[in-house]
Amino acid sequence: MGLTKAKLEIEKEVGMSIIEVLFNPSEYQLTDGASYSEKKIPGLDGPILQYISGDATELSLNLFLDTYVPPAASSLISFGTPKQSTDVSNITKQIADATSIDGSMHRPPKVTFRWGSLNFEGVVTKMNHTYTMFTESGMPVRAKVSLTFKSLISLKDTKRKSPFESPDRTKYRTLRQGMGLWDIANMEYGDPDMWKVIARENGILNPLEVRPGQVVKLPAL
Template sequence: MSKSQLEKAIITVLDGADKGKVITVLFNPAEYSFDRTNSYKATAIPGLGSPILQFVNGECDQLSMELFLDDFTDPEGPTSLRQKERDPVAKRLKDISKLLEIDRDLHAPAPVRFNWGPMEFSAVIEKLGRKVTKFHSDGAPARAALNVTFKEYRTLRQQLEAPRRESSDKTKRRVVVGRESLWSIAAKEYDDPNEWVRIADANDIDDPREIRPGDWLRLPPIENPDGTRDAF
């Protein structure tokens, strides 16, 4: 594949001590793979030939690919005396490997955003394999292939604002945030604060003032099984 067919991919650090740092790579777009799984609970029922499966939650998307670093085919690499080094393979290998280390500000590895053309994927790096195949005269890496697995990263706020928490019966689950009350949650979810009774009944709540930040609530559908709304 010629150099003109290789597009630049960019890894941007989203948070932590190196927030805003950009790492460029050569990405061969021959293939990449997305994987997503769901968790189910199997409940055995006496007399049935197989258990009843109940949806529990969705797992994070995973993006896997092979990335290439090469000082000789990279237009910004040290290919000749007329072209000065910018970030050679050795430096970029170090920068990418650092993304698996615990950030001193976050106390966890930093989240990143992977961009290549129209693709944008916010994630943490779950797995990184490195293979160096060419070296400079001083022994420094000149060409490397990286097998990378990105795991989708979404903050709590993002999951609350753009949730993927609907199940087959349209029942939702959401967490109580800040000073939220059953009345305010009902107003947000059902456009009617009087619907707090529906939430209280679904969660066996006797005193609606007892909910606390961090509590998880079931939000039942407002429609009846036949698709009509309840009358109040």
């Protein structure tokens, strides 16, 4: 089996523009994360972290582009056409254009990076291109391109296999050791500030005086 070349597929209004790199990247980095907000609860020493959402997966990599043809090779005939160096910025411009809105689609194009088992579909959020070799006339023929992508997340594809229980019906929960009303509120309603609703429903005047094993009623929203 021959060497598989990495390639970029840039979405067009009709079809794809495919860029095949001469040298495969030596590495790439995938980054995942999550966003949280801090909720300050009266009587606690520190805030409670509230999960907001997962972040889009980020892909970072370097590509090396080369359009240089040595003078000795430029005199050779390939299928009746002399080989000549070409301007590598014609390629980098195609990639740079993927960071801007496409007039026909009214949004930046989707870009897919394919190499081996990696098929990463997303948008280009950052591009840095450095030109490292030039002909005598100043035409760039080699470039290093640093790219950062963010994945495209479909709401349909990211639905949880086990969705949260619905908060629209009354439930009961037992407090465990170290658990407060704000913990229950965060788990059930997604907002620790909703502890006030639970306290009011259960006639609790001081949320710091709840005890392990105590059963609390969670009202429907």
